[in-house]
Structures are given as structure tokens and as C-alpha cells.
Amino acid sequence: MQDNKFLKHIWKKISIGLFVVFYGFAGVYHFISPETYLPVIPDWLGDPKMINILAGMAEIIIATLVIIPDTRKQAGYLAIAMLLAFTISHIYFIQLGHCAADVCLDPWIGWVRLVVIHPLLIYWAYRISNS
Structure with a gap:
């Protein structure tokens, strides 16, 4: 029983670490390579560069x-909101x-990306928010 708790703890740490790296890299990449994102931001949303x-x-x-840890729940919910907003770009693509x-x-x-990966990312953010 103790091994199961330990494995859950390790998995939680790995999941949080991967989440931080994934979103940190994705965020920085918006600045390194904006040309990757700009074409999939519809003009009707506003200024694509600002978005x-x-x-x-x-x-x-x-x-x-x-x-x-004290802000993890809010971060998870913010990630869910952001991912839902990004659905527009996936549909536009x-x-x-x-x-x-x-x-x-x-x-x-x-x-x-729209039907499988995006929902999995939303689920991951939900799980992170409850860690």
C-alpha cells in the first residue's frame, strides 16, 4: 500500500514538472517564433500580434x-480557460x-489536435488544478 502512495506522489511530481515545462516552453515560443502562431489567429479577434x-x-x-502549491488550482483553471479560448484557432486552422x-x-x-489532444490538455489542466 505504501508503494502505491509513493508512486502516486512521484507521478504527481512528474506531471506537474512536465506541465510547467510544456506551458513554459509554449509561452516562450510565442515570443521566439510568433510567425508560428500569427497565421492561425483570426483577424476578427483583434490585433493578432497583441493576442x-x-x-x-x-x-x-x-x-x-x-x-x-497555493496557486496551482487557479493556474489549472486559467489553463482550462485559455485552452477553451484557443479552440477558436484550432477551428480556424x-x-x-x-x-x-x-x-x-x-x-x-x-x-x-481539436478532438483528441486539446481535450486531453484540458483534462491534464483539470487534474493539475486538483493536485
Whole structure:
């Protein structure tokens, strides 16, 4: 029974660590390579450059807040809200014919990102918020 508790504790630490690295890197990448994100931000949302900056900052803030146990729940819920907002870009990418700027992907990739990966990221954020 003690081994099971230990494994759960280790898995929780690994999950939190991976979450921090994933969102920290994703946030920084908005600043390193904005051309990756700008084509999938619809103009009707507003200034794509500003939205990209805000998205990058949000991901960095979320990664930072997850590190602190007292703010982890809020960080998880912020991540869920952000991921729900990002759904717009995933749908827009599919509407663009799975091509944005110079990047074209097989149509199934856009759908897998929207229907499988995105919900898994939301679930991960939910689990983090309850760690």
C-alpha cells in the first residue's frame, strides 16, 4: 500500500514538472517564433500580434503559478480557460484548409489536435488544478 502512495506522489511530481515545462516552453515560443502562431489567429479577434503576446504571457504565468502549491488550482483553471479560448484557432486552422502561412498539414492532424489532444490538455489542466 505504501508503494502505491509513493508512486502516486512521484507521478504527481512528474506531471506537474512536465506541465510547467510544456506551458513554459509554449509561452516562450510565442515570443521566439510568433510567425508560428500569427497565421492561425483570426483577424476578427483583434490585433493578432497583441493576442500572440498575451497568449505567450498567459502560458508563462500559468507555468509559474503551477509551481506554487497555493496557486496551482487557479493556474489549472486559467489553463482550462485559455485552452477553451484557443479552440477558436484550432477551428480556424481547419477552416483554412489545414494550411497557415507556409505550413500545411494533413487534414486529420487538425482534427486530432481539436478532438483528441486539446481535450486531453484540458483534462491534464483539470487534474493539475486538483493536485
